[in-house]
Amino acid sequence: MSKYDGMGLSDNIPSVTIFLPFFLSVDLPFSVKRNEVLVQDILIFNYLPRKQTVDVKVTKNDLYVAVDLDKYGWKDSKGFYVKTVRTQVKQNIKLQFALKSTKIGFVPFEVTAKGPLAGDGIKKQLRIIPEGVARSITSSVFIALDSKNPEETVSLRCNYPESAYMDTASVTATVTGDLFGKALSNLDKLIHMPSGCGEQTMLSLAPDIAIYEYLRSSDKLGGTLERTLQNYIRAGYQNELRYHRYDGSFSAFGDNDPSGSTWLTAYVIQYFYFAKTMISIDSNVIKRGADFIVGNQSPDGSFNEPGRVIHTDMQGGSGNGIGLTAYCVIVLSIIASDYPEYDTARDNAVKYLEDNFSTGRSLYELGIISNALQLAESSKASAAYKLFYDQKTEASGFLYWKTPTPVADTRYWYQARSLDIELTSYGLLTVIKKGRSLATVIKIVKYLVSKANSLGGYSSSQDTVMAFYALSQFATAYPLDANVDLTLTPNTGKKFTANVGSSNALTLQSFELKPNTTILTVTASTDDSGIAIINLICNFYEDPTKVVPVFNVSYTFGFTCKYRTTINVCASYIPTGTSNMAIMIVNMPSGFMFSGQLQSNPDISRTETINQGSQVIFYFNSFTNKESCALVDAYRTSFVTDLKGGTIEVYDYYDTSKQGMTSYPAPDLGKGCYYYE
Structure with missing residues (x-):
């Protein structure tokens, strides 16, 4: 620091070396399965100039059993397992201690070593997991009350498959007063799956953008929450740019792929366009992406896929399905106000959809076409909507769209197919645009909420992104307050109460239930109107050999x-x-x-x-x-x-x-x- 030149940084960066002449090291594995025997190395490092006799103690714990004490030279003492060793000058010693646990969870493992000259201690947590594969079933309900319907009672259940190891079960109930309350608590881990390519990386961006826009439009955004979302959006944007190719397109693995993807490029620029009012977005990235899309349009108005076929249901078996054209129409319609130079390409694509939607189309294709024609304000939008809407399913208070389920898929009865979530999300967007009654719209919302996982997302990235976007559009179009009193009664343990209101609507209230809980009865009431979302999260491990x-x-x-x-x-x-x-x-x-x-x-x-x-x-x-x-x-x-x-x-x-x-x-x-x- 200089009073003339101010503060400066030295070219010579000082370093500090910290050295312990005597210490312990215990490197635990990431996890051990129950009933396996871990033979754990305990390393003693002695850099002292003198020898010393050291008493090594492992603290006893009811969560594990010591094995082969005599074999490894340990004695059973009160509260500890003890071994005495003689350390040599500047030499290391390796001890071994064997243990086994039948309990699932974290087991404390604490070791001390003490001599007349020096000592050290270390405490770590050993993760004990069951055999099998981790699974989670979430049963959720969206409750909307008003003066005509001021009270409602529902039951949520843990319906475990036969393949479940029931002694591995754990159960949690959560309550929130906002559609995105659960997701806001899990923004960095919305789904239980990896996200290592360009499309999957969008999972760290698109839902945050949808939530941000919803909170902003409903005056719930501000302070720490706004900064947190902006940081997530900024990080997602920067990560996605790693998959931006030299020609302006995006692909699953960037320039490592032989070609960019029309579908992924449209997907990315749609959300970059949404984000431009939230963080700084390079508008040239959006324009170059749109140029790439239009450059892959055929004379008949359809769009081609030169790249990897990532999402076959949208892109069709050949990679050039009508669903891809419909999706490109959606994106070009969204950006049209700022990029009118692509209107001609969009209009040609709309004409292609109008000429080809009426016969031989799958339900998925009809869903995305209907949404595209609505956004483009096509004269054929109503006809496409009717074809699609008439194929809805109504059951148990839900309204949704469902594709035929292959026989082999019926094993996973406890989770909705990703394609059905995506399709119903398009249905919700179309119904909102069409101006259907709130009662009809809520039936669709209830279905989507009921299928969310324990983190607030869904099975994969695309269904999560579509559901979030559709639900954010619903929440913006139909603002509903939280003002509900709840009484929750599990079939094991005591009943408890919760309240959701304007002050805690975005807060996720969590309650641990007894592991053998299988039913949670919820009674909701209000003296005005309000919404609440209740989730029963049932975690367990299952036998992989019993999967169809x-x-x-x-x-x-x-x-x-x-x-x-x-x-x-x-x-x-x-x-x-x-x-x-x-x-x-x-x-x-x-x-x-x-x-x-x-x-x-x-x-x-x-x-x-x-x-x-x-x-x-x-x-x-x-x-x-x-x-x-x-x-x-x-x-x-x-x-x-x-x-x-x-x-x-x-x-x-x-x-x-x-x-x-x-x-x-x-x-x-x-x-x-x-x-x-």
Whole structure:
């Protein structure tokens, strides 16, 4: 600091080295399955100039059982397991302690080492998980009360599948007074799936934009919440630009793909356009994207897809379906006020839709066409709307649209198909635009709310984005206040009460229920009018061998030794044809970490790891009835005995009800690896 020149920064950055002459190190694995035995290394580092005798103590805990105390030299003492060692000058010592837990959750693991010269202590949490695959069922209800209907009683249920391990269940009830109250508490994790490509990355952007616009239009935006949403939108925008190609288009993996995608480019510029009043958006990105879209228009007005077929239901089996043209019309209509130079291209596309919508169209195509013609104010909009609306389903107070469900998909009765959520979202947008009664619109909203997951999103990215956009349009068009008193009565435990009003409408109130709760009865009342959303979230693990597959999943072990194993994991698509983009998740055995893919596969566009390498995720372009494989190399980081093995999951990204999974046993780890020993 200078009184003449002010504050400056030195070119020489000082460094501080902190050194402990004596310390402990305990590196726990990411997780261990219940009833597996973890042989945990405890490392003692002694850099003291003198030897010392050290008493090492592991604190007892009711959540685990010590195993093989004599084998590893420990004594059972009051409150501790104790071992005395002699440390040498500037040498390290490795101790081992074996434990097993039958409890699910986090188990404290605390170790101290104390000598006459120095000591240290460490406390960590060991994650104990059950065997099987994690699942969550959410039962939700949207309640709207007024003077004509001031009270309502409903019941929410945990309907577990036969494949559930019931001793793994946990149950939570949540209450909020706003359609997006649950989502606002989970903006960074709306769905239980990876998001490693250009389309999936939009999940971090599009819902935030929809929520921001809704809160702004309803005067609920401001302060910390506004800044948080803007930060999320800004981060999502920057992340999406990683997939912006040299020609102005966007694609699943950017310039690594041979061509940009018409559909993805339209998808991206739609939400960039929405976001331009929220954060700074480069308008040239929107214009170049629109140029790319128009550059892929045929003389008949339809739009072509030169890139990867990501969303086959929208794009059609050949990648050039009428749904793609309808979606491009939607986007060009949205940006028309600022970019009128694309009106001619849009009008030509509208003419193509008008000439081709009436016969031989799937329900999904009719839904998106109807919405497109409404936005474009086409003279044929009413005819398209009637064709679509007449195919609605009304049941149990819901109104929705449902595509035919393949027999294999009926196994996943507890979750709506992603395509049905997307289709019903288009239905809601069209019905709002058409000006149907509030009573009709609320039936659609109730359906969408009832199908949301525990985080407020849905099964995949596209259905989450569409539902959020449609619900935000509803909430803006039909503003409803929160003013409801609730009495909640579980079938186990005591009843409790909650209230939602204007002061806490955006707050997510959460209540832990007993694990064996299966029914929650809710009575809602108001002295005026109001809305409330109640969710019963039922978490559990299920047996993967009892899943009815749409993908065949298999494995074979390759080279395996004491410290390493290789697994060739393969999958194929059982129905005729080709799947959408698919995700394969390989869960490693306890104590193992993914180290790499040993063989390249052009079907795999991306590989990533999570949970400290204990899970590896492969992004497959698609699957057919011919097997496609990944050769996984994994190495041992922690010694675990009585191994339960791991699991392999495969699912269609756009229709997560299309799944396949299997479990595999623990590899034979008896042999030594000569390059380790």
